[in-house]
């Protein structure tokens with residue numbers, strides 16, 4: 001639960017170098033015939049897939065919520081549970097996926113609810129580690145609306161754990177970021193946790 005602002009920085013922009021020829025090299029390094037029918041167009045497909053899966057680099061949270069910040073007199077907890085996400089771990093470039101739960105207590109403004117999953121995608125569609133993604137989601141909401149507090153919990157399963165040596169197929173990782181009232185007040189945190197747990201989470 002670090003609260004280091006610097007972690008929200010936009011990451012390195014894409015170099016623009018085509019990915020497909022590099023994927024072809026990988027296929028050849030694996031001993032495959034990159035020209036056989038099933039693989040001949042794979043490099044282009046992988047390039048498009050990678051571009052989509054990392055499209056969060058080019059997105060700006062402020063642009064995404066543009067027009068969907070509303071001034072309201074409401075100071076109870078706003079919570080959105082079970083936001084699905086798919087990301088890729090930066091250590092193995094393998095998927096990790098699961099659910100994000102977001103709660104915040106508004107000070108003056110709220111975010112249109114439909115924007116919360118889109119904020120999650122901005123940070124999920126990058127090479128990530130779960131801890132940083134969780135923190136970035138919380139910090140971006142804090143920066144957008146300066147709430148009394150914001151809490152984010154992320155439950156995920158990692159292919160790099162499920163598929164590789166350790167093969168702990170049922171192990172999930174849970175990370176959280178608590179800012180403002182969610183960090184300072186145990187009652188607020190507990191309310192959030194009990195709302196999150198009020199439906200069985202399957203991750």
Ligand code: ZN
Pocket residue numbers: 089090091092093094158160161
């Ligand atoms: Zn990994």
